[in-house]
Amino acid sequence: MNTASRYAIFATLISDGQKISDGALAIEDDRIRFAGSRDDWLTQSDADQFPEHPVPLGSILIPGLIDLHNHGALGADFANPEHGQVSDALDYLHRAGTTTLLASLVTAEPAEMLRAAEILAEFAEAGKIAGIHAEGPFLSEARCGAQDPRFLRDPDPEFIDELISASRGQLRTMTYAPERPGSEELIEQLVALGVVPSLGHTNASAQVTATSLQFAREQLQNAGVDGFTEKPTVTHLFNGMPSLHHREPGPVAACLEEAARGNAYLELIADDVHLSPETVRLVFNLIGGHRVVLVSDSMSATGLSDGQYTLGPAKVTVSDGQARLADGSLAGGTATLLEVLRCTVSAGIALTRAVESATSIPASLIGLADEVGSLHYGFCADVVVLDAQLELHQVIRNGQVL
Structure with missing residues (x-):
């Protein structure tokens, strides 16, 4: 050293x-x-x-890379955190170039999510992570992906308060499905608590999606918190939502349009597994790099060989570097954010643009624009x-x- x-x-x-x-x-x-x-x-x-x-x-x-969606590495599952394993995973991720990250939870039993938040809060307070991202539990059963459908439910204000308390104020972002009853009240509650709403794992129509993103932006703008983003994010665009269809454009079309209008930021898992290089290039060229956030969605197998792993309550098989559930659904990524950055450049995106999407742009979304993400x-x-x-x-x- x-x-x-x-x-x-x-x-x-x-x-x-x-x-x-x-x-x-x-x-x-x-x-x-x-x-x-x-x-x-x-x-x-x-x-x-x-x-x-x-x-x-x-x-x-x-600049050091900033990952807003990361479920673990080196055998550690942030949804089932054990202190020693989390320490090793964070050391590995930092050495791999991801110097700032949010530790992501997945949908699970409420008590398990609260326990995980309590442990991860310790790492946030120690400066090892920048906070916590909750991927669930207010998501769509139809588009749950690797989220356990047994624990999905409508927004619950009491659970949000419990999660904020368990995380000791370290919750930074939360993924929600806008078609769930109570989603607008959820957005209001999250913003009031300093948490960025992130639309995803949704089966909503284009109209419902657009309306929700516009509402979230209005709430964020009205919050007036210094350094706080004024725009919501979209959790891993394309993944966890129906494909764009010319008669049923769905959430993908609405997210692209709202991002182009400056109303949202779009996460992309540009690892050549979740998205093709052509899709990554299309999004950058359609909406511009200033609205794109590169994420890894990495899980416990990152940094290790193929085999059997977990993602919260789900059992995951990794083969040829691809993490999947028994039904074939993708269950997180195994690439580091630096590898995602390289894939993005290989897709035809200029290095200067790709670096912004993995550094200064995510920094601005979690209130760290004056601290990290830039040289x-x-x-x-x-x-x-x-x-x-x-x-x-x-x-x-x-x-x-x-």
């Missing part, structure tokens, strides 16, 4: 849609002291007090060092080389 309190790295910088080919990044303790051109850095009066941290020729520096003065020194082929060379988190 690098224990130097000051050092500088010279490489190509990519951040916030910009690229500096002959760049310099200076780090002091856990903060970025300078990010810009090498020539500008060398004119700084104290530049000689920052020893060079060597990286291979042709290296690329990007800027004063920001947390979370950096991923890549080679020219986008292979991982090194990860820096809070200024420390992992």
Whole structure:
């Protein structure tokens, strides 16, 4: 581990849609002291007090990746968290380039969800994760995917209060199906508690979907919380919802249109399993990268070989890197967010756009736009060092080389 309190790295910088080919990044303790051109850095009066941290020729520096939808890794299932396993999983994910993440729950018995939230809250308070994402239990049975249908139900204000209490205020986002009775009241309650509504696992019509996203945006705008997003998100677009049909456009069409109008952000699991490269390219080109959030949806098998795993109460088989239930339904991903980023670039998306969708854009959605997700003065020194082929060379988190 690098224990130097000051050092500088010279490489190509990519951040916030910009690229500096002959760049310099200076780090002091856990903060970025300078990010810009090498020539500008060398004119700084104290530049000689920052020893060079060597990286291979042709290296690329990007902000630490931010994953808003992550169920675990390295054998740890965040829906059934055990302290030691979660610690190991987070260490693995941080070293794989995901320096900031939300730990995602799945639908389960209420007591199990509350227990998981209590444990994960400890990791949030320790700065290991940025909070919790609840995927359920207010989802559609028809589009439940790997969510256990036995525990799906209509929105319950009392359970939300219990979940907020169990998570000690660390719940950041929640997936909901808009066709469920009480979904508007749920949105109002979530926003009032500082939780971002995320539409997904839904069988709703295009009209119901659009109306719900518009209502959620109005509630978020009216909340007026400093640093809080003013737009809802959509949980893994295309997955957990009916396919777009020319006579029954359904939620996919509505989500695309609302995102294009600036009313929502769309999660994409761009791992070449959940979505084809052509679909990923289509979404970026239709609505622009500023409304796309790349996520991994990774589960406990991430970082391990094929075999038998769990996702909450569900039993999952991983074969050829694909996680599926017994009925063949996809049950989360096994790729890291860096691998998702590489797949996105391979699909034809410019690296600068893809990086934004995995860094500054998700940071803005969970109120961290002034802290992480960008290479800027004063920001947390979370950096991923890549080679020219986008292979991982090194990860820096809070200024420390992992």
